[in-house]
Amino acid sequence: MPELPEVETIARGLRAYLLNKQILDVHCHYLPILCQDPEVFERALVGQKFEEIKRRGKYLFLMLSNFISVVVHLRMTGQLRLVDRDREVDKHTHLEIMLDGDPKKLIYRDVRKFGRLELTGPCGYTEFIQRKKLGPDAMETSPEELHRRFTGTRRNLKAVLMDQSVIAGLGNIYTDEILFHQKLSPLKKANTLTEDGTYSLLKTIKEVLLAAILKSGTTVSDYIGAFGQEGSYQGSLLIYGQEGKPCPCCGRSIEKMRVAGRGTYICSHCQRI
DNA sequence: CTGTTTACCTGGGGGC
DNA sequence: TGCCCCCAGGTAAACA
Numbered sequence: 001m002p003e004l005p006e007v008e009t010i011a012r013g014l015r016a017y018l019l020n021k022q023i024l025d026v027h028c029h030y031l032p033i034l035c036q037d038p039e040v041f042e043r044a045l046v047g048q049k050f051e052e053i054k055r056r057g058k059y060l061f062l063m064l065s066n067f068i069s070v071v072v073h074l075r076m077t078g079q080l081r082l083v084d085r086d087r088e089v090d091k092h093t094h095l096e097i098m099l100d101g102d103p104k105k106l107i108y109r110d111v112r113k114f115g116r117l118e119l120t121g122p123c124g125y126t127e128f129i130q131r132k133k134l135g136p137d138a139m140e141t142s143p144e145e146l147h148r149r150f151t152g153t154r155r156n157l158k159a160v161l162m163d164q165s166v167i168a169g170l171g172n173i174y175t176d177e178i179l180f181h182q183k184l185s186p187l188k189k190a191n192t193l194t195e196d197g198t199y200s201l202l203k204t205i206k207e208v209l210l211a212a213i214l215k216s217g218t219t220v221s222d223y224i225g226a227f228g229q230e231g232s233y234q235g236s237l238l239i240y241g242q243e244g245k246p247c248p249c250c251g252r253s254i255e256k257m258r259v260a261g262r263g264t265y266i267c268s269h270c271q272r273i
Numbered sequence: 274c275t276g277t278t279t280a281c282c283t284g285g286g287g288g289c
Numbered sequence: 290t291g292c293c294c295c296c297a298g299g300t301a302a303a304c305a
Contacts (some may be wrong), residue, residue: 075281110281
């Protein structure tokens with residue numbers, strides 16, 4: 001499940017290889033992943049160069065020399081990879097972008113087919129973010145802004161941290177990890193956090209995400225980076241996926257429950273409300 | 274506003 | 290070996 005650290009790792013990989021390379025051709029094998037008509041998509045890309053690659057939350061923006069951006073969301077199992085140009089692709093590879101005079105091609109692979117690629121017009125970055133109601137990136141959020149958003153809701157911390165319009169980039173895995181690091185219950189109401197508590201929570205959010213970025217993300221099932229490399233933060237997970245194992249803090253058994261519609265791992269002793 | 278449910282998909286695991 | 294059922298979760302939309 002690509003969350004902020006995994007998307008950031010992919011962005012860095014693509015940036016290192018793709019910038020200033022020109023698109024020769026585009027082949028899409030499964031049309032529903034495209035938000036636009038395939039001919040429109042192809043026409044927008046062919047002949048353009050990759051000028052810049054941005055990330056906000058879990059969205060990637062591949063910005064082209066014609067000012068059009070390809071916005072990619074990997075959802076659950078999406079992968080963006082650079083592979084050898086002549087490599088045969090499998091049945092889960094839905095898009096191939098060939099590069100002019102280059103030994104590699106960019107492919108989009110997605111077992112569950114939930115991911116989407118969408119074009120935005122010139123200056124489309126701001127418009128896209130407003131349209132999706134995407135909140136500030138988790139690594140860029142200020143404590144004042146987060147606290148203001150917390151005070152305006154009656155929802156619990158799990159629901160609020162996973163809400164991309166509040167803070168962009170956290171998914172199920174890192175939300176559980178962050179709440180455990182902070183010894184906060186996922187059921188605690190966000191509006192009961194003090195200013196200091198919010199400050200401390202945001203500090204942990206950034207620390208956990210940065211630590212995961214430095215380990216190239218978390219590979220639990222499908223995630224791999226742009227060059228096919230696995231992440232290694234799964235070795236640092238303290239709570240996610242650890243049902244029945246002893247809490248690293250107090251030794252009591254880690255429980256799994258459902259919060260805000262998601263499988264949620266907690267130590268009910270350390271994370272009391 | 275808030276919470277719940279469903280849809281979108283496939284592969285993997287449990288039960289038998 | 291195989292079949293059925295359920296589960297995993299990011300987002301959007303429908304609904305109570």
